[in-house]
Amino acid sequence: MTDVDIIPVSGLDTDGPGIRRFDAWADLFSTAVGHDLGAEPDERSAHELRVASSNPAIERIRYAARTPSGATIGALDLAFPLQDNTSHAFLRVAVDPGARRCGIGARLADLGEDLARARGRRTVQGQVAAAPEPDVPSPGAAFARARGYTLAQTLIRSDVSTLAAAGALAPPPAGYRIETVVGALPDAWLAAYALFQQRMSTDIPLGELALEEEAWDVERVAAHRDRLIRMGRTCVITMAVDAAGAPVGFTEIQHHPSLGALAYQQDTLVLGEYRGHGLGLILKATNLAALREALPGVETVRTWNADDNTHMLAVNTALGYRLSGLLTEWQLRLA
Ligand SMILES: CC(C)(COP(=O)(O)OP(=O)(O)OC[C@H]1O[C@@H](n2cnc3c(N)ncnc32)[C@H](O)[C@@H]1OP(=O)(O)O)[C@@H](O)C(=O)NCCC(=O)NCCS
The missing domain is CATH 3.40.630.30 (Gcn5-related N-acetyltransferase (GNAT))
Incomplete structure (x- = not known):
């Protein structure tokens, strides 16, 4: 040795x-x-x-x-x-x-x-x-x-050219409004984000991964957002809001200057009861357009999705994402 x-x-x-x-x-x-x-x-x-x-x-x-x-x-x-x-x-x-x-x-x-x-x-x-x-x-x-260790899940990594995604933009369905911010998460969105982060931890396909729901509150979200700003990341966030003003879905892309022309897609979630109206595609297309405007030097956005997350993968394919790698998740139960 x-x-x-x-x-x-x-x-x-x-x-x-x-x-x-x-x-x-x-x-x-x-x-x-x-x-x-x-x-x-x-x-x-x-x-x-x-x-x-x-x-x-x-x-x-x-x-x-x-x-x-x-x-x-x-x-x-x-x-x-x-x-x-x-x-x-x-x-x-x-x-x-x-x-x-x-x-x-x-x-x-x-x-x-x-x-x-x-x-x-x-x-x-x-x-x-x-x-x-x-x-x-x-x-x-x-x-x-x-x-x-046993293989618990396979994630597909895929990339999209920010220009290729240009054609997918469409107006939101009746009764919904789409809002985008670049930079810090507005205080008014902290509570919605806490709910989204909590749901995100279990509302997505997890394969064989044994994971519990994460515990998020406004303070934890605020501290997390503060760390992202201190890291030097630019965050582009788009939220879907229903007629009563309640946030029902979101998506986010983050970029760090050291990454040059590459940015990373972060979480995307439409709450279960609001699915099936095309909000996922509109959120992601709107956010890509906002990214292009805010950071024109970014040419590629990269994302990971479970290989059985058919809805999200269909949205990504519609946006022009193409396979670029794999990520496997392994799990060991300790004796
Ligand atoms: C995975 C990694 C950490 C292995 O490091 P390493 O020091 O070469 O591992 P070890 O020498 O301790 O190997 C232990 C056993 O793992 C298996 N193994 C490790 N590398 C292997 C390979 N390339 N092909 C087949 N078996 C392999 C073998 O059974 C090996 O025992 P053996 O050499 O007596 O046959 C290294 O390849 C690496 O850094 N890869 C990139 C990072 C990564 O993928 N990490 C994964 C874990 S999170």
Whole structure:
């Protein structure tokens, strides 16, 4: 086995060596995942991860595997939700492509699962990004399978050109109004967002993933929105409102300047009782048009959807989204 030290790292460190340890840890995920994808990975920057580290709803434990000369060649990222899903742990492991198949990944995953067990967590979940072609080998999937994890869900990653989506814009159905904001979430929308986030956690196809409804209130939404602004993200949000003024659906795209021409689609939800009126398509088409106007340098929007989320996938196809990758979700029940 390669000689490595396993040392803790934290996004909250403010001293020089601590900051460098965290940067190297975050970079390793990009290097490892990018290697397996053969493409630019969808990894968050060290800066965004640092801001997210202050989220009181999630305890984060992180370790780096370092060589005697101080090079980071392995990384473990553990998240323990504290306000909901408190029997769960979310685990990610990455190993430098030049140090694979030496047991470093297994050592880090053993540590993560032991820590989860020690906290009384009973389910561990992890994600593996994969190329869209089914014949490209996925070390992450092989690793998860070898450790006894089972495939719980497959997500389809797809991309749309902001120009290709231009034709899909249509007026809302009678009785509904569509409103868009760019930037901070208006205070008047906080309560609606709390409901949407809560519903979003279980109102979408979850495959075999055992997840509970998330607990969102106005304070949690406000703190989350504050972190997004501190990360430096621009948020483009479109809301559908019924005749009585009640918010019934929303969609959101976020962009960070470091992403250049790429932006990420976030959650989209139409509350169950308001489905079937084409609001999902109108929300997303309106939001894409607003994004084009606000950020003309953005050329591509990227999204992930469960492979059995037929309604959302149909909306995306109508907007011009095309398959660009896969994300598999793995689950282990701890003994
Ligand atoms: C997945 C990953 C962490 C594995 O790291 P690693 O240090 O090479 O893993 P290990 O050496 O501990 O492998 C443990 C076992 O997993 C399985 N395994 C790992 N990589 C494999 C591969 N490429 N093909 C087949 N089996 C593999 C094997 O059973 C292996 O045992 P063995 O070498 O005795 O046969 C690494 O490939 C990586 O960083 N991938 C990108 C990130 C990722 O997908 N992470 C997934 C978990 S969230």
